[in-house]
Amino acid sequence: MGEVKKLVEGKVKYIGLSEASPSTIRRAHAVHPVTAVQLEWSMWSRDVDPTCRFHDYLDKITYFEPASNIKNLAVGIGIVAYSPLGRGFFSSGAKLVEAFSEGDHRKNLPRFQPDNLEHNKSVFERVNGMANRKGCTPSQLALAWLHHQGNDVCPIPGTTKFANLNENIGALSVKLTEEDMTELEAIASAVKGD
Incomplete structure (x- = not known):
């Protein structure tokens, strides 16, 4: 993540992660703010459950909590939801x-x-x-x-x-x-x- 931070200081404006655990997000965010995390999320795959999303700070996330806890953090990490149509x-x-x-x-x-x-x-x-x-x-x-x-959720259906x-x-x-x-x-x- 330190090397990625150097890129942000140069040409890259934002950092996103894919399928990252809460502990990975916490560690990455400590080095540089994470803008978005890509996760599978749909009515079919609801690991990002709204009942598990109410954490105020990254330091409240523990490794054993579901990845869904990255949602609605005070730090403003957006969700890029892939397979929003439940894999079709x-x-x-x-x-x-x-x-x-x-x-x-x-x-x-x-x-x-x-x-x-x-x-x-x-x-x-x-x-x-x-x-x-x-x-x-x-x-x-x-x-x-x-x-x-939420307005911080962006579904990306595979549209052909x-x-x-x-x-x-x-x-x-x-x-x-x-x-x-x-x-x-x-x-x-x-x-x-x-």
Whole structure:
């Protein structure tokens, strides 16, 4: 991190980390302020849980606390949320598995295994139902859920088609009430497979 600090003094303006533990973030931040941390975060993968995010200072984070504790620190570390559509699940539901190529690593993830996938179909159906009520797509609803986690959260869906880009941008118009967020938390907590 000391060498990275030298870069900041020269040409680099900000430092970000990816998949860093709270202890790593604390050590790095002691050398130079960390601007953002990239983590997997979606309704499908909720390791950055809002109930675990209320720490005021980096020195209160311990190694044994979940990585989610980096959220909402007084130091202003932003979250760059990758796989915000649950590795494609909230764009296609269980039918996504049919499109997996032979080498697609998602085939090995527990949430896509037959027993869990059968259960998780109902999760997608509930998200889809709520999306219909809100006048949006399941993808937009999943992204809106992240947008409503705070203005320091930036989801980065892996978008390869212009139509999907436009759909994802549409998520910015989806407004969620406190009741909507509570409903989505209940839906998301039903996901099976770590």
